[in-house]
Amino acid sequence: MLSSTVCTVVSVAGLGIAALTAYRKRFLAATRIAAISLLPVGLAMTGVIDWLTGVVFKPVVWAGFGVLALSIVLFMIARAAERHSLKAGGSRKERRAAARQRGPEAVAPTASAPSLGAGARAAQPAAPPKGRSKGAAPQEDFSDIEAILKKHGI
Known part of the structure; x- marks a missing residue:
C-alpha cells in the first residue's frame, strides 16, 4: 500500500x-x-x-542471488584456468592442429636412407666443428640439395 x-x-x-x-x-x-x-x-x-x-x-531471494553470484565467479575462474592452460601447454585440440600443420610423421625415417645418397648424412645430427666457438652461427650444408638438383638436371 x-x-x-x-x-x-x-x-x-x-x-x-x-x-x-x-x-x-x-x-x-x-x-x-x-x-x-x-x-x-x-x-x-x-x-x-x-x-x-x-x-x-525475502532472505531466500537474497540467498538465491548469492548462489547466482557464486555460479558466475566459478565460471570466471574456470575460464581463466582454461586460458592459462592454453598458454602453458595448449589443449588437445590445439596439439592436434599443430600436428596436422607439421604433416604426417614418418613411420621409419631411416628406411629410405640408402636412396638419399648425400642426404643420408643430414638425418644424423652433425657435430659442431671443433675450431668454432659456441656463439658462432653454424654453417648450413647445401651439398645434399645440390646433389638432388643435379640429379634432376636443374
Missing part, C-alpha cells in the same frame, strides 16, 4: 515537471518527461511494485 502511494506521488511530481516544461515551449522534452513519469504508477497498478518489494525483503 505504501509503495503504491509513493509511486503515485512520484508520477504526479513528474507530470508537474512535464507541465512546466511544456509551458516553456519545449514540447518534445515535456512529452518524454510525461512518459517517464507515468511508469511508476503503471508499475504499481500492474502489481510489479508489490512483487518487487516482496522479492527485496
